[in-house]
Amino acid sequence: xxxxxxxxxxxxxxxxxxxxxxxxxxxxxxxxxxxxxxxxxxxxxxxxxxxxxxxxxxxxxxxxxxxxxxxxxxxxxxxxxxxxxxxxxxxxxxxxxxxxxxxxxxxxxxxxxxxxxxxxxxxxxxxxxxxxxxxxxxxxxxxxxxxxxxxxxxxxxxxxxxxxxxxxxxxxxxxxxxxxxxxxxxxxxxxxxxxxxxxxxxxxxxxxxxxxxxxxxxxxxxxxxxxxxxxxxxxxxxxxxxxxxxxxxxxxxxxxxxxxxxxxxxxxxxxxxxxxxxxxxxxx
Numbered sequence: 361x362x363x364x365x366x367x368x369x370x371x372x373x374x375x376x377x378x379x380x381x382x383x384x385x386x387x388x389x390x391x392x393x394x395x396x397x398x399x400x401x402x403x404x405x406x407x408x409x410x411x412x413x414x415x416x417x418x419x420x421x422x423x424x425x426x427x428x429x430x431x432x433x434x435x436x437x438x439x440x441x442x443x444x445x446x447x448x449x450x451x452x453x454x455x456x457x458x459x460x461x462x463x464x465x466x467x468x469x470x471x472x473x474x475x476x477x478x479x480x481x482x483x484x485x486x487x488x489x490x491x492x493x494x495x496x497x498x499x500x501x502x503x504x505x506x507x508x509x510x511x512x513x514x515x516x517x518x519x520x521x522x523x524x525x526x527x528x529x530x531x532x533x534x535x536x537x538x539x540x541x542x543x544x545x546x547x548x549x550x551x552x553x554x555x556x557x558x559x560x561x562x563x564x565x566x567x568x569x570x571x572x573x574x575x576x577x578x579x580x581x582x583x584x585x586x587x588x589x590x591x592x593x594x595x596x597x598x599x600x601x602x603x604x605x606x607x608x609x610x611x612x613x614x615x616x617x618x619x620x621x622x623x624x625x626x627x628x629x630x631x632x633x634x635x636x637x638x639x640x641x642x643x644x
Contacts, residue, residue: 509532509539513532573624584633588616605619
C-alpha cells in the first residue's frame with residue numbers, strides 16, 4: 361500500500377514535467393535544417409572561389425551556418441528546461457523512497473536501507489542544488505559570449521571579401537559555436553576571473569597609507585609601503601610571523617600594510633623597521 365502511494369506520487373510529479381519555459385516552436389526544426397543543408401555542404405565552400413559575387417556568397421554560407429548553430433543552441437536551452445531545475449531532486453528522492461520501502465523485510469535491513477537512503481538523498485540534493493546554482497550563470501555567459509562573437513561576424517559581413525575572407529569568417533563561426541558550450545562558458549568565466557584578479561592586485565599595490573599622523577612619520581611610512589610592495593610573498597609572510605601575527609589566508613601585502621598602518625608613533629614604527637630588517641632585509 362505504501363509502495364503504491366509513493367508510486368502514485370512519482371506519477372503525479374512526472375506530469376509536471378510537461379511544464380516548459382519555452383513556447384512551442386513556430387517552425388519545424390527538421391524542415392529548417394533541410395532548407396539550409398545545401399549551404400552547409402563542403403561543396404559550397406569549394407565553389408566559393410568561382411563565385412562572382414563573393415560577398416553575397418560568403419554571407420550566404422555564414423548565415424546558413426549561424427542559423428544551424430542557433431537551432432542546435434535553441435534545442436540545448438529547451439533540453440535544459442526539460443530536465444527541470446527542481447523536479448530532478450524530487451524524483452530522485454522518490455526513487456530512493458521506493459528502494460527503501462522494498463528493503464525493509466527485517467530490522468537490520470531496514471536500518472541499512474534507511475542509512476543508504478539518507479546518504480543517497482543527500483548526494484542527490486547536493487548535486488541538483490549545484491546544478492541549480494551554476495547552470496543559469498553558465499547559460500547567461502554562453503548567451504553573452506555568443507552575442508559578442510555575433511557582433512564581430514556581422515561587422516565582418518559588412519566588409520568586402522578581401523577584408524573579411526571566408527576562412528576568417530569560418531574561424532569566427534567556430535568561436536560562435538564554442539561560445540554556446542559549457543567548456544566555452546567556463547573558459548570565459550576563468551578569463552574574466554584572471555582579469556579581475558590582475559586588476560585587484562594592481563589596486564592593492566596602489567594602496568596608500570593615509571591614516572592621520574605627523575607628516576615626518578607619514579613620509580617614513582609611505583617609503584616603507586613602497587618597499588613592502590616590492591617584497592616577495594614569502595618575505596611578507598615572514599614579516600607577519602615575526603610580528604606575532606596569526607597565519608592568514610588574506611593577501612600577504614594587505615597583512616603587511618595593516619601592520620604598517622598600526623605603527624602610528626615613532627616608537628612603534630622603529631619596532632616595525634626592526635622586524636622589517638629581519639624578515640625582508642635592508643633599512644627601512
